[in-house]
Each structure stands twice: as C-alpha cells, then as structure tokens.
Amino acid sequence: xxxxxxxxxxxxxxxxxxxxxxxxxxxxxxxxxxxxxxxxxxxxxxxxxxxxxxxxxxxxxxxxxxxxxxxxxxxxxxxxxxxxxxxxxxxxxxxxxxxxxxxxxxxxxxxxxxxxxxxxxx
Numbered sequence: 525x526x527x528x529x530x531x532x533x534x535x536x537x538x539x540x541x542x543x544x545x546x547x548x549x550x551x552x553x554x555x556x557x558x559x560x561x562x563x564x565x566x567x568x569x570x571x572x573x574x575x576x577x578x579x580x581x582x583x584x585x586x587x588x589x590x591x592x593x594x595x596x597x598x599x600x601x602x603x604x605x606x607x608x609x610x611x612x613x614x615x616x617x618x619x620x621x622x623x624x625x626x627x628x629x630x631x632x633x634x635x636x637x638x639x640x641x642x643x644x645x646x
Contacts, residue, residue, distance in 0.1 A: 559612060563608060
C-alpha cells in the first residue's frame, strides 16, 4: 500500500471500519485488482515465452522460423489460461453473463412486448 493511501486509510479508518458496505466493496475491489494483476503477468510471461521460443536461423539457403508448431510453447499459455478463467469466475462470480436480476428483466421485457403486440391489433 502506498504512503498516501495508507495515510488516507488511517485517517478515515474509524469512519469506514463500521460500515459493512464499505468493507464488502473494499474486498471486492482488492479481488478485482488481484485478477487484473494476474492477467497482466499472464500476458507478459506468455508473450516472453512465445517470442523467445522463436529460434530464427538460416538453414541451407532459406530462412526458417522454427518452434511455431511446438505444443510445448503454447501449453503454458493454455493451462495457465484455464487457471486464469477460473480466477475470473471466482472474482466476478457466476453472474458474469447473467446478472442476478437478468431473469426479472427478461420476463418484464417479454411482458411489455406481448402487451404492445396485443394493443397493436385492437
């Protein structure tokens, strides 16, 4: 934690420490920040692995890039990507695609659409 944030947190700790909503939001923000840090490291490390594995060299009279078809190069990115998806699912929850009130919104939308169609012919 940076010096400024630590000082600000210490100044306002007594105000926020009893607020349960603040504590929940703080934990959620820390989890999201952790996921984005994980994503950043994933991209950097796997880019380094893939770029460094491209051994370039002259073979005979032509230039050949070897290593693009090796599964070993991409296996790290593949399996780590699965772990990253699990991390995303744990941070953002099962409501990544369908929010908690998604069903209610859809039902309301279809009811409105049906009411408009019914009034259309009257």
